[in-house]
Amino acid sequence: MPVTLHEVTADYPGGHRALHGISATLPAGAVTALTGPNGSGKSTLLNLLAGTLSPTTGTISYERPCRPAYVVQRSAVPDALPLTVRETVTMGRWAERGHWRRLTRADRAVVDDCLARLGIEDLSHRQLGDLSGGQRQRTLIAQALAQRSPLLLLDEPTAALDAAAQRQITDTLTRIATEDGTTVVHATHHPAEAAAADHTLTLAAGHLC
């Protein structure tokens, strides 16, 4: 599902303008990398796409109504959440099911599939807080994948990971885009990850370069 931004600006309370007149198309079935220095507006753009922030002016058009899946920056998720890997991934089904409803066999099959695709089936009974950074990040991506959203957003999914874990996640994002037709958008500071993406949008001080 392609997403189109037209002349989008975004402001924070106090009048700070974080994005200026952004126009771009994020293609379906492809990975788009958002790059740029600290404070250039990458997270702000992801928040706009996720719908947690509204543009001040301009429009964001989705081909059809959708609830994006969003893997927020690692620092925003407490390390010691008392959840197993499987419970964490299962929470991805709540978006569709509502957490007051029993999960169906189909929901459990989606969770199994997401655990397998991220290679974390063997970790399913481990506590989130006991995992390595790379294992934890794969769990959070599996949770997002379990939402079965056509739009997957990730804010620096490989921050603080070693080169092997980075590569594993980069490869996984490519597979999600090509195999599922998902529109994948991720912010990154790693040149290798940006190079592996199908498209790159580079921001500087809130402007598209």
Ligand SMILES: Nc1ncnc2c1ncn2[C@@H]1O[C@H](COP(=O)(O)OP(=O)(O)OP(=O)(O)O)[C@@H](O)[C@H]1O
């Ligand atoms: N909640 C907020 N209130 C006010 N200003 C904010 C808020 N969040 C971000 N900003 C400002 O908006 C600008 C863009 O920030 P943003 O977090 O989008 O950048 P970024 O490119 O994601 O940075 P980083 O690489 O450090 O994560 C910065 O000048 C930042 O200070």
